[in-house]
Amino acid sequence: MDLILDGVCKSYPQSRGSLAILDDINFSIHTGQFVALLGSSGSGKSTVMRLVAGLEFPSNGRITFDGLPVGGPGSDRGMVFQKYSLYPWLTAAQNVAFGMELQGLPRLEVRERTAYFLEVVGLRDAGGRLPRELSGGMQQRIAIARALAAQPKLLLLDEPFGALDLQIRESMQEFLYQLWQQTGLSVLLITHDIDEALLLAQQIHVLAPRPGRIVRSLMVDFDHGDMMALRLSTPFLERRQELANGLRQLDGTLT
Ligand SMILES: Nc1ncnc2c1ncn2[C@@H]1O[C@H](COP(=O)(O)OP(=O)(O)OP(=O)(O)O)[C@@H](O)[C@H]1O
Ligand SMILES: [Mg+2]
Incomplete structure:
Protein backbone atom coordinates (compact mmCIF):
# COMPACT_ATOMS: atom_id res chain seq x y z
CA MET A 1 0.00 0.00 0.00
CA ARG A 77 -8.63 5.71 5.50
CA GLY A 78 -9.59 6.38 9.13
CA MET A 79 -9.66 9.93 10.41
CA VAL A 80 -9.29 11.64 13.76
CA PHE A 81 -9.70 15.39 14.14
CA GLN A 82 -8.41 17.96 16.58
CA LYS A 83 -11.77 18.81 18.07
CA TYR A 84 -13.57 16.02 19.78
CA SER A 85 -15.81 14.58 17.17
CA LEU A 86 -17.70 11.95 19.13
CA TYR A 87 -21.48 11.89 18.97
CA PRO A 88 -22.39 13.34 22.37
CA TRP A 89 -25.64 11.39 22.68
CA LEU A 90 -23.99 8.00 22.10
CA THR A 91 -21.92 6.11 24.66
CA ALA A 92 -18.24 5.47 24.03
CA ALA A 93 -19.01 1.94 22.83
CA GLN A 94 -21.84 3.14 20.58
CA ASN A 95 -19.47 5.71 19.09
CA VAL A 96 -16.93 3.00 18.33
CA ALA A 97 -19.64 0.74 16.89
CA PHE A 98 -21.27 3.44 14.77
CA GLY A 99 -19.25 3.02 11.57
CA MET A 100 -19.36 -0.77 11.74
CA GLU A 101 -23.15 -0.65 12.01
CA LEU A 102 -23.24 1.63 8.98
CA GLN A 103 -21.10 -0.91 7.16
CA GLY A 104 -23.80 -3.46 7.99
CA LEU A 105 -21.61 -5.84 10.00
CA PRO A 106 -23.48 -8.52 11.97
CA ARG A 107 -24.39 -7.44 15.49
CA LEU A 108 -22.21 -10.02 17.22
CA GLU A 109 -19.17 -9.01 15.20
CA VAL A 110 -19.82 -5.33 15.95
CA ARG A 111 -19.99 -6.15 19.66
CA GLU A 112 -16.79 -8.19 19.59
CA ARG A 113 -14.85 -5.65 17.58
CA THR A 114 -16.08 -2.78 19.74
CA ALA A 115 -14.82 -4.56 22.85
CA TYR A 116 -11.53 -5.33 21.13
CA PHE A 117 -10.84 -1.75 20.06
CA LEU A 118 -11.89 -0.33 23.42
CA GLU A 119 -9.30 -2.68 24.88
CA VAL A 120 -6.69 -1.57 22.32
CA VAL A 121 -7.04 2.05 23.46
CA GLY A 122 -7.04 1.01 27.11
CA LEU A 123 -10.66 1.93 27.81
CA ARG A 124 -12.30 -1.44 28.18
CA ASP A 125 -14.38 -0.33 31.13
CA ALA A 126 -15.46 3.03 29.74
CA GLY A 127 -17.74 1.70 26.99
CA GLY A 128 -20.94 2.61 28.80
CA ARG A 129 -19.99 6.21 29.46
CA LEU A 130 -21.12 9.25 27.51
CA PRO A 131 -18.43 11.51 25.97
CA ARG A 132 -19.11 14.28 28.51
CA GLU A 133 -18.24 11.79 31.26
CA LEU A 134 -14.78 11.21 29.73
CA SER A 135 -11.67 13.38 29.89
CA GLY A 136 -10.34 14.99 26.71
CA GLY A 137 -7.61 12.36 26.39
CA MET A 138 -10.11 9.55 26.84
CA GLN A 139 -12.39 11.08 24.23
CA GLN A 140 -9.54 11.20 21.74
CA ARG A 141 -8.72 7.59 22.48
CA ILE A 142 -12.33 6.69 21.75
CA ALA A 143 -12.10 8.69 18.51
CA ILE A 144 -8.98 6.67 17.62
CA ALA A 145 -10.78 3.42 18.52
CA ARG A 146 -13.65 4.46 16.27
CA ALA A 147 -11.25 5.13 13.40
CA LEU A 148 -9.45 1.81 13.99
CA ALA A 149 -12.69 -0.16 14.16
CA ALA A 150 -13.29 0.39 10.45
CA GLN A 151 -9.94 -1.39 9.93
CA PRO A 152 -8.32 1.31 7.82
CA LYS A 153 -4.98 0.86 6.11
CA LEU A 154 -4.04 4.45 6.76
N1 LIG B 1 -13.08 26.45 1.48
C1 LIG B 1 -12.12 27.40 1.52
N2 LIG B 1 -12.20 28.51 0.77
C2 LIG B 1 -11.23 29.45 0.81
N3 LIG B 1 -10.11 29.35 1.56
C3 LIG B 1 -9.98 28.26 2.33
C4 LIG B 1 -10.95 27.23 2.35
N4 LIG B 1 -10.52 26.25 3.21
C5 LIG B 1 -9.33 26.69 3.69
N5 LIG B 1 -9.01 27.89 3.16
C6 LIG B 1 -7.77 28.65 3.47
O1 LIG B 1 -6.68 27.79 3.22
C7 LIG B 1 -5.61 28.06 4.11
C8 LIG B 1 -5.16 26.76 4.73
O2 LIG B 1 -6.16 26.26 5.57
P1 LIG B 1 -5.98 24.92 6.40
O3 LIG B 1 -7.19 24.76 7.25
O4 LIG B 1 -5.64 23.82 5.49
O5 LIG B 1 -4.71 25.27 7.29
P2 LIG B 1 -4.08 24.49 8.53
O6 LIG B 1 -2.63 24.40 8.27
O7 LIG B 1 -4.83 23.25 8.77
O8 LIG B 1 -4.32 25.51 9.74
P3 LIG B 1 -4.58 25.19 11.30
O9 LIG B 1 -3.24 24.84 11.87
O10 LIG B 1 -5.06 26.50 11.83
O11 LIG B 1 -5.59 24.10 11.40
C9 LIG B 1 -6.13 29.08 5.10
O12 LIG B 1 -5.61 30.33 4.75
C10 LIG B 1 -7.62 29.03 4.92
O13 LIG B 1 -8.19 30.31 5.16
MG1 LIG C 1 -5.93 22.53 10.38
Missing part, protein backbone atom coordinates in the same frame (compact mmCIF):
# COMPACT_ATOMS: atom_id res chain seq x y z
CA ASP A 2 1.26 3.40 -0.93
CA LEU A 3 -0.32 6.78 -0.66
CA ILE A 4 1.14 9.02 -3.34
CA LEU A 5 0.62 12.75 -3.74
CA ASP A 6 1.94 13.81 -7.09
CA GLY A 7 2.12 17.51 -7.92
CA VAL A 8 -0.96 18.28 -5.86
CA CYS A 9 -2.24 21.86 -6.07
CA LYS A 10 -5.37 23.29 -4.51
CA SER A 11 -6.88 26.69 -5.08
CA TYR A 12 -10.20 28.23 -4.21
CA PRO A 13 -12.08 30.61 -6.49
CA GLN A 14 -12.19 34.22 -5.39
CA SER A 15 -14.07 37.23 -6.68
CA ARG A 16 -11.07 37.92 -8.89
CA GLY A 17 -9.15 34.85 -10.03
CA SER A 18 -8.31 32.19 -7.47
CA LEU A 19 -6.43 31.80 -4.22
CA ALA A 20 -3.65 29.19 -4.18
CA ILE A 21 -3.74 27.18 -0.94
CA LEU A 22 -1.41 24.32 -1.84
CA ASP A 23 1.31 24.36 -4.45
CA ASP A 24 2.96 21.26 -5.91
CA ILE A 25 2.76 18.92 -2.93
CA ASN A 26 4.68 15.69 -3.46
CA PHE A 27 5.14 12.93 -0.93
CA SER A 28 4.25 9.33 -0.36
CA ILE A 29 3.59 6.99 2.52
CA HIS A 30 4.60 3.35 2.29
CA THR A 31 2.93 0.51 4.14
CA GLY A 32 3.54 0.81 7.84
CA GLN A 33 5.29 4.16 7.57
CA PHE A 34 4.69 6.98 10.03
CA VAL A 35 4.86 10.35 8.30
CA ALA A 36 4.30 13.79 9.84
CA LEU A 37 3.31 16.97 8.07
CA LEU A 38 4.58 19.88 10.13
CA GLY A 39 3.44 23.43 9.56
CA SER A 40 2.11 26.57 11.19
CA SER A 41 -1.54 27.57 11.38
CA GLY A 42 -2.97 28.31 7.97
CA SER A 43 -0.21 26.54 6.04
CA GLY A 44 -2.72 24.15 4.49
CA LYS A 45 -2.31 21.04 6.67
CA SER A 46 -6.01 20.31 7.04
CA THR A 47 -6.46 20.92 3.34
CA VAL A 48 -3.93 18.16 2.61
CA MET A 49 -5.84 15.96 5.03
CA ARG A 50 -9.21 16.62 3.36
CA LEU A 51 -7.71 15.86 -0.05
CA VAL A 52 -6.22 12.57 1.15
CA ALA A 53 -9.51 11.72 2.85
CA GLY A 54 -11.33 12.35 -0.43
CA LEU A 55 -13.53 15.07 1.06
CA GLU A 56 -12.15 17.51 -1.52
CA PHE A 57 -10.25 17.15 -4.76
CA PRO A 58 -7.00 18.65 -6.06
CA SER A 59 -7.19 21.50 -8.57
CA ASN A 60 -4.13 19.95 -10.18
CA GLY A 61 -2.01 16.86 -9.72
CA ARG A 62 -3.20 13.53 -8.39
CA ILE A 63 -3.53 11.44 -5.30
CA THR A 64 -3.46 7.67 -5.50
CA PHE A 65 -3.94 5.12 -2.78
CA ASP A 66 -3.11 1.49 -3.45
CA GLY A 67 -2.62 2.44 -7.08
CA LEU A 68 -6.10 3.90 -7.50
CA PRO A 69 -7.07 7.57 -7.67
CA VAL A 70 -8.73 8.83 -4.48
CA GLY A 71 -12.32 9.40 -5.58
CA GLY A 72 -13.99 10.04 -2.24
CA PRO A 73 -13.98 9.00 1.38
CA GLY A 74 -13.42 5.31 2.11
CA SER A 75 -13.09 2.97 5.06
CA ASP A 76 -9.49 2.31 3.99
CA LEU A 155 -4.75 6.50 9.86
CA LEU A 156 -5.14 10.23 9.21
CA LEU A 157 -4.64 12.33 12.32
CA ASP A 158 -5.25 16.08 12.10
CA GLU A 159 -3.72 17.62 15.24
CA PRO A 160 -5.39 14.94 17.33
CA PHE A 161 -3.83 16.07 20.61
CA GLY A 162 -3.89 19.81 20.00
CA ALA A 163 -6.70 20.44 22.46
CA LEU A 164 -5.12 18.44 25.30
CA ASP A 165 -2.98 19.82 28.07
CA LEU A 166 0.73 19.08 28.00
CA GLN A 167 0.83 16.11 30.34
CA ILE A 168 -2.03 14.28 28.67
CA ARG A 169 -0.63 15.15 25.26
CA GLU A 170 2.67 13.50 26.19
CA SER A 171 0.98 10.34 27.37
CA MET A 172 -1.17 10.28 24.22
CA GLN A 173 1.99 10.59 22.11
CA GLU A 174 3.40 7.52 23.84
CA PHE A 175 0.09 5.75 23.37
CA LEU A 176 0.02 6.56 19.64
CA TYR A 177 3.58 5.40 19.20
CA GLN A 178 2.87 2.06 20.88
CA LEU A 179 -0.34 1.65 18.92
CA TRP A 180 1.55 2.22 15.69
CA GLN A 181 4.18 -0.32 16.68
CA GLN A 182 1.56 -2.91 17.60
CA THR A 183 -0.69 -2.46 14.57
CA GLY A 184 1.82 -1.69 11.82
CA LEU A 185 -0.65 0.84 10.42
CA SER A 186 0.44 3.58 8.06
CA VAL A 187 0.00 6.95 9.72
CA LEU A 188 -0.18 10.53 8.47
CA LEU A 189 0.09 12.84 11.47
CA ILE A 190 -0.63 16.50 10.97
CA THR A 191 0.84 18.77 13.59
CA HIS A 192 2.28 22.19 14.32
CA ASP A 193 4.27 20.73 17.23
CA ILE A 194 7.94 20.11 16.41
CA ASP A 195 8.43 17.80 19.40
CA GLU A 196 5.45 15.69 18.42
CA ALA A 197 6.66 15.29 14.85
CA LEU A 198 10.23 14.45 15.94
CA LEU A 199 9.13 12.06 18.67
CA LEU A 200 6.76 10.02 16.55
CA ALA A 201 7.46 10.20 12.85
CA GLN A 202 9.98 8.40 10.69
CA GLN A 203 9.77 11.12 8.10
CA ILE A 204 8.75 14.78 8.42
CA HIS A 205 7.64 17.11 5.66
CA VAL A 206 7.70 20.78 6.56
CA LEU A 207 4.91 22.85 5.05
CA ALA A 208 5.49 26.57 4.52
CA PRO A 209 2.46 28.85 4.18
CA ARG A 210 0.95 31.05 1.45
CA PRO A 211 0.74 28.97 -0.59
CA GLY A 212 1.28 25.74 1.31
CA ARG A 213 4.32 23.97 -0.06
CA ILE A 214 6.84 21.46 1.21
CA VAL A 215 10.13 23.23 1.83
CA ARG A 216 11.96 20.46 3.60
CA SER A 217 11.71 16.73 4.11
CA LEU A 218 13.74 14.85 6.63
CA MET A 219 14.12 11.31 7.89
CA VAL A 220 14.15 10.77 11.64
CA ASP A 221 16.12 7.86 12.97
CA PHE A 222 15.99 8.25 16.73
CA ASP A 223 15.53 5.28 19.00
CA HIS A 224 11.95 6.03 20.04
CA GLY A 225 11.79 3.18 22.53
CA ASP A 226 12.11 5.30 25.66
CA MET A 227 10.27 8.47 24.80
CA MET A 228 10.92 10.15 28.14
CA ALA A 229 14.66 9.66 27.70
CA LEU A 230 14.48 10.69 24.06
CA ARG A 231 12.81 14.01 24.93
CA LEU A 232 15.82 14.93 27.07
CA SER A 233 18.58 13.50 24.90
CA THR A 234 21.14 15.77 23.29
CA PRO A 235 20.62 14.54 19.69
CA PHE A 236 16.88 15.14 20.05
CA LEU A 237 17.29 18.62 21.52
CA GLU A 238 19.82 19.57 18.85
CA ARG A 239 17.57 18.38 16.04
CA ARG A 240 14.63 20.16 17.60
CA GLN A 241 16.55 23.41 17.89
CA GLU A 242 17.79 23.20 14.35
CA LEU A 243 14.30 22.50 13.03
CA ALA A 244 12.84 25.32 15.13
CA ASN A 245 15.39 27.78 13.76
CA GLY A 246 14.55 26.80 10.21
CA LEU A 247 10.84 27.17 10.87
CA ARG A 248 11.23 30.52 12.56
CA GLN A 249 12.82 31.87 9.42
CA LEU A 250 9.83 30.66 7.44
CA ASP A 251 7.19 31.92 9.76
CA GLY A 252 7.40 33.39 13.23
CA THR A 253 4.27 31.72 14.51
CA LEU A 254 5.42 28.17 15.14
CA THR A 255 5.71 26.94 18.69
Whole structure:
Protein backbone atom coordinates (compact mmCIF):
# COMPACT_ATOMS: atom_id res chain seq x y z
CA MET A 1 0.00 0.00 0.00
CA ASP A 2 1.26 3.40 -0.93
CA LEU A 3 -0.32 6.78 -0.66
CA ILE A 4 1.14 9.02 -3.34
CA LEU A 5 0.62 12.75 -3.74
CA ASP A 6 1.94 13.81 -7.09
CA GLY A 7 2.12 17.51 -7.92
CA VAL A 8 -0.96 18.28 -5.86
CA CYS A 9 -2.24 21.86 -6.07
CA LYS A 10 -5.37 23.29 -4.51
CA SER A 11 -6.88 26.69 -5.08
CA TYR A 12 -10.20 28.23 -4.21
CA PRO A 13 -12.08 30.61 -6.49
CA GLN A 14 -12.19 34.22 -5.39
CA SER A 15 -14.07 37.23 -6.68
CA ARG A 16 -11.07 37.92 -8.89
CA GLY A 17 -9.15 34.85 -10.03
CA SER A 18 -8.31 32.19 -7.47
CA LEU A 19 -6.43 31.80 -4.22
CA ALA A 20 -3.65 29.19 -4.18
CA ILE A 21 -3.74 27.18 -0.94
CA LEU A 22 -1.41 24.32 -1.84
CA ASP A 23 1.31 24.36 -4.45
CA ASP A 24 2.96 21.26 -5.91
CA ILE A 25 2.76 18.92 -2.93
CA ASN A 26 4.68 15.69 -3.46
CA PHE A 27 5.14 12.93 -0.93
CA SER A 28 4.25 9.33 -0.36
CA ILE A 29 3.59 6.99 2.52
CA HIS A 30 4.60 3.35 2.29
CA THR A 31 2.93 0.51 4.14
CA GLY A 32 3.54 0.81 7.84
CA GLN A 33 5.29 4.16 7.57
CA PHE A 34 4.69 6.98 10.03
CA VAL A 35 4.86 10.35 8.30
CA ALA A 36 4.30 13.79 9.84
CA LEU A 37 3.31 16.97 8.07
CA LEU A 38 4.58 19.88 10.13
CA GLY A 39 3.44 23.43 9.56
CA SER A 40 2.11 26.57 11.19
CA SER A 41 -1.54 27.57 11.38
CA GLY A 42 -2.97 28.31 7.97
CA SER A 43 -0.21 26.54 6.04
CA GLY A 44 -2.72 24.15 4.49
CA LYS A 45 -2.31 21.04 6.67
CA SER A 46 -6.01 20.31 7.04
CA THR A 47 -6.46 20.92 3.34
CA VAL A 48 -3.93 18.16 2.61
CA MET A 49 -5.84 15.96 5.03
CA ARG A 50 -9.21 16.62 3.36
CA LEU A 51 -7.71 15.86 -0.05
CA VAL A 52 -6.22 12.57 1.15
CA ALA A 53 -9.51 11.72 2.85
CA GLY A 54 -11.33 12.35 -0.43
CA LEU A 55 -13.53 15.07 1.06
CA GLU A 56 -12.15 17.51 -1.52
CA PHE A 57 -10.25 17.15 -4.76
CA PRO A 58 -7.00 18.65 -6.06
CA SER A 59 -7.19 21.50 -8.57
CA ASN A 60 -4.13 19.95 -10.18
CA GLY A 61 -2.01 16.86 -9.72
CA ARG A 62 -3.20 13.53 -8.39
CA ILE A 63 -3.53 11.44 -5.30
CA THR A 64 -3.46 7.67 -5.50
CA PHE A 65 -3.94 5.12 -2.78
CA ASP A 66 -3.11 1.49 -3.45
CA GLY A 67 -2.62 2.44 -7.08
CA LEU A 68 -6.10 3.90 -7.50
CA PRO A 69 -7.07 7.57 -7.67
CA VAL A 70 -8.73 8.83 -4.48
CA GLY A 71 -12.32 9.40 -5.58
CA GLY A 72 -13.99 10.04 -2.24
CA PRO A 73 -13.98 9.00 1.38
CA GLY A 74 -13.42 5.31 2.11
CA SER A 75 -13.09 2.97 5.06
CA ASP A 76 -9.49 2.31 3.99
CA ARG A 77 -8.63 5.71 5.50
CA GLY A 78 -9.59 6.38 9.13
CA MET A 79 -9.66 9.93 10.41
CA VAL A 80 -9.29 11.64 13.76
CA PHE A 81 -9.70 15.39 14.14
CA GLN A 82 -8.41 17.96 16.58
CA LYS A 83 -11.77 18.81 18.07
CA TYR A 84 -13.57 16.02 19.78
CA SER A 85 -15.81 14.58 17.17
CA LEU A 86 -17.70 11.95 19.13
CA TYR A 87 -21.48 11.89 18.97
CA PRO A 88 -22.39 13.34 22.37
CA TRP A 89 -25.64 11.39 22.68
CA LEU A 90 -23.99 8.00 22.10
CA THR A 91 -21.92 6.11 24.66
CA ALA A 92 -18.24 5.47 24.03
CA ALA A 93 -19.01 1.94 22.83
CA GLN A 94 -21.84 3.14 20.58
CA ASN A 95 -19.47 5.71 19.09
CA VAL A 96 -16.93 3.00 18.33
CA ALA A 97 -19.64 0.74 16.89
CA PHE A 98 -21.27 3.44 14.77
CA GLY A 99 -19.25 3.02 11.57
CA MET A 100 -19.36 -0.77 11.74
CA GLU A 101 -23.15 -0.65 12.01
CA LEU A 102 -23.24 1.63 8.98
CA GLN A 103 -21.10 -0.91 7.16
CA GLY A 104 -23.80 -3.46 7.99
CA LEU A 105 -21.61 -5.84 10.00
CA PRO A 106 -23.48 -8.52 11.97
CA ARG A 107 -24.39 -7.44 15.49
CA LEU A 108 -22.21 -10.02 17.22
CA GLU A 109 -19.17 -9.01 15.20
CA VAL A 110 -19.82 -5.33 15.95
CA ARG A 111 -19.99 -6.15 19.66
CA GLU A 112 -16.79 -8.19 19.59
CA ARG A 113 -14.85 -5.65 17.58
CA THR A 114 -16.08 -2.78 19.74
CA ALA A 115 -14.82 -4.56 22.85
CA TYR A 116 -11.53 -5.33 21.13
CA PHE A 117 -10.84 -1.75 20.06
CA LEU A 118 -11.89 -0.33 23.42
CA GLU A 119 -9.30 -2.68 24.88
CA VAL A 120 -6.69 -1.57 22.32
CA VAL A 121 -7.04 2.05 23.46
CA GLY A 122 -7.04 1.01 27.11
CA LEU A 123 -10.66 1.93 27.81
CA ARG A 124 -12.30 -1.44 28.18
CA ASP A 125 -14.38 -0.33 31.13
CA ALA A 126 -15.46 3.03 29.74
CA GLY A 127 -17.74 1.70 26.99
CA GLY A 128 -20.94 2.61 28.80
CA ARG A 129 -19.99 6.21 29.46
CA LEU A 130 -21.12 9.25 27.51
CA PRO A 131 -18.43 11.51 25.97
CA ARG A 132 -19.11 14.28 28.51
CA GLU A 133 -18.24 11.79 31.26
CA LEU A 134 -14.78 11.21 29.73
CA SER A 135 -11.67 13.38 29.89
CA GLY A 136 -10.34 14.99 26.71
CA GLY A 137 -7.61 12.36 26.39
CA MET A 138 -10.11 9.55 26.84
CA GLN A 139 -12.39 11.08 24.23
CA GLN A 140 -9.54 11.20 21.74
CA ARG A 141 -8.72 7.59 22.48
CA ILE A 142 -12.33 6.69 21.75
CA ALA A 143 -12.10 8.69 18.51
CA ILE A 144 -8.98 6.67 17.62
CA ALA A 145 -10.78 3.42 18.52
CA ARG A 146 -13.65 4.46 16.27
CA ALA A 147 -11.25 5.13 13.40
CA LEU A 148 -9.45 1.81 13.99
CA ALA A 149 -12.69 -0.16 14.16
CA ALA A 150 -13.29 0.39 10.45
CA GLN A 151 -9.94 -1.39 9.93
CA PRO A 152 -8.32 1.31 7.82
CA LYS A 153 -4.98 0.86 6.11
CA LEU A 154 -4.04 4.45 6.76
CA LEU A 155 -4.75 6.50 9.86
CA LEU A 156 -5.14 10.23 9.21
CA LEU A 157 -4.64 12.33 12.32
CA ASP A 158 -5.25 16.08 12.10
CA GLU A 159 -3.72 17.62 15.24
CA PRO A 160 -5.39 14.94 17.33
CA PHE A 161 -3.83 16.07 20.61
CA GLY A 162 -3.89 19.81 20.00
CA ALA A 163 -6.70 20.44 22.46
CA LEU A 164 -5.12 18.44 25.30
CA ASP A 165 -2.98 19.82 28.07
CA LEU A 166 0.73 19.08 28.00
CA GLN A 167 0.83 16.11 30.34
CA ILE A 168 -2.03 14.28 28.67
CA ARG A 169 -0.63 15.15 25.26
CA GLU A 170 2.67 13.50 26.19
CA SER A 171 0.98 10.34 27.37
CA MET A 172 -1.17 10.28 24.22
CA GLN A 173 1.99 10.59 22.11
CA GLU A 174 3.40 7.52 23.84
CA PHE A 175 0.09 5.75 23.37
CA LEU A 176 0.02 6.56 19.64
CA TYR A 177 3.58 5.40 19.20
CA GLN A 178 2.87 2.06 20.88
CA LEU A 179 -0.34 1.65 18.92
CA TRP A 180 1.55 2.22 15.69
CA GLN A 181 4.18 -0.32 16.68
CA GLN A 182 1.56 -2.91 17.60
CA THR A 183 -0.69 -2.46 14.57
CA GLY A 184 1.82 -1.69 11.82
CA LEU A 185 -0.65 0.84 10.42
CA SER A 186 0.44 3.58 8.06
CA VAL A 187 0.00 6.95 9.72
CA LEU A 188 -0.18 10.53 8.47
CA LEU A 189 0.09 12.84 11.47
CA ILE A 190 -0.63 16.50 10.97
CA THR A 191 0.84 18.77 13.59
CA HIS A 192 2.28 22.19 14.32
CA ASP A 193 4.27 20.73 17.23
CA ILE A 194 7.94 20.11 16.41
CA ASP A 195 8.43 17.80 19.40
CA GLU A 196 5.45 15.69 18.42
CA ALA A 197 6.66 15.29 14.85
CA LEU A 198 10.23 14.45 15.94
CA LEU A 199 9.13 12.06 18.67
CA LEU A 200 6.76 10.02 16.55
CA ALA A 201 7.46 10.20 12.85
CA GLN A 202 9.98 8.40 10.69
CA GLN A 203 9.77 11.12 8.10
CA ILE A 204 8.75 14.78 8.42
CA HIS A 205 7.64 17.11 5.66
CA VAL A 206 7.70 20.78 6.56
CA LEU A 207 4.91 22.85 5.05
CA ALA A 208 5.49 26.57 4.52
CA PRO A 209 2.46 28.85 4.18
CA ARG A 210 0.95 31.05 1.45
CA PRO A 211 0.74 28.97 -0.59
CA GLY A 212 1.28 25.74 1.31
CA ARG A 213 4.32 23.97 -0.06
CA ILE A 214 6.84 21.46 1.21
CA VAL A 215 10.13 23.23 1.83
CA ARG A 216 11.96 20.46 3.60
CA SER A 217 11.71 16.73 4.11
CA LEU A 218 13.74 14.85 6.63
CA MET A 219 14.12 11.31 7.89
CA VAL A 220 14.15 10.77 11.64
CA ASP A 221 16.12 7.86 12.97
CA PHE A 222 15.99 8.25 16.73
CA ASP A 223 15.53 5.28 19.00
CA HIS A 224 11.95 6.03 20.04
CA GLY A 225 11.79 3.18 22.53
CA ASP A 226 12.11 5.30 25.66
CA MET A 227 10.27 8.47 24.80
CA MET A 228 10.92 10.15 28.14
CA ALA A 229 14.66 9.66 27.70
CA LEU A 230 14.48 10.69 24.06
CA ARG A 231 12.81 14.01 24.93
CA LEU A 232 15.82 14.93 27.07
CA SER A 233 18.58 13.50 24.90
CA THR A 234 21.14 15.77 23.29
CA PRO A 235 20.62 14.54 19.69
CA PHE A 236 16.88 15.14 20.05
CA LEU A 237 17.29 18.62 21.52
CA GLU A 238 19.82 19.57 18.85
CA ARG A 239 17.57 18.38 16.04
CA ARG A 240 14.63 20.16 17.60
CA GLN A 241 16.55 23.41 17.89
CA GLU A 242 17.79 23.20 14.35
CA LEU A 243 14.30 22.50 13.03
CA ALA A 244 12.84 25.32 15.13
CA ASN A 245 15.39 27.78 13.76
CA GLY A 246 14.55 26.80 10.21
CA LEU A 247 10.84 27.17 10.87
CA ARG A 248 11.23 30.52 12.56
CA GLN A 249 12.82 31.87 9.42
CA LEU A 250 9.83 30.66 7.44
CA ASP A 251 7.19 31.92 9.76
CA GLY A 252 7.40 33.39 13.23
CA THR A 253 4.27 31.72 14.51
CA LEU A 254 5.42 28.17 15.14
CA THR A 255 5.71 26.94 18.69
N1 LIG B 1 -13.08 26.45 1.48
C1 LIG B 1 -12.12 27.40 1.52
N2 LIG B 1 -12.20 28.51 0.77
C2 LIG B 1 -11.23 29.45 0.81
N3 LIG B 1 -10.11 29.35 1.56
C3 LIG B 1 -9.98 28.26 2.33
C4 LIG B 1 -10.95 27.23 2.35
N4 LIG B 1 -10.52 26.25 3.21
C5 LIG B 1 -9.33 26.69 3.69
N5 LIG B 1 -9.01 27.89 3.16
C6 LIG B 1 -7.77 28.65 3.47
O1 LIG B 1 -6.68 27.79 3.22
C7 LIG B 1 -5.61 28.06 4.11
C8 LIG B 1 -5.16 26.76 4.73
O2 LIG B 1 -6.16 26.26 5.57
P1 LIG B 1 -5.98 24.92 6.40
O3 LIG B 1 -7.19 24.76 7.25
O4 LIG B 1 -5.64 23.82 5.49
O5 LIG B 1 -4.71 25.27 7.29
P2 LIG B 1 -4.08 24.49 8.53
O6 LIG B 1 -2.63 24.40 8.27
O7 LIG B 1 -4.83 23.25 8.77
O8 LIG B 1 -4.32 25.51 9.74
P3 LIG B 1 -4.58 25.19 11.30
O9 LIG B 1 -3.24 24.84 11.87
O10 LIG B 1 -5.06 26.50 11.83
O11 LIG B 1 -5.59 24.10 11.40
C9 LIG B 1 -6.13 29.08 5.10
O12 LIG B 1 -5.61 30.33 4.75
C10 LIG B 1 -7.62 29.03 4.92
O13 LIG B 1 -8.19 30.31 5.16
MG1 LIG C 1 -5.93 22.53 10.38
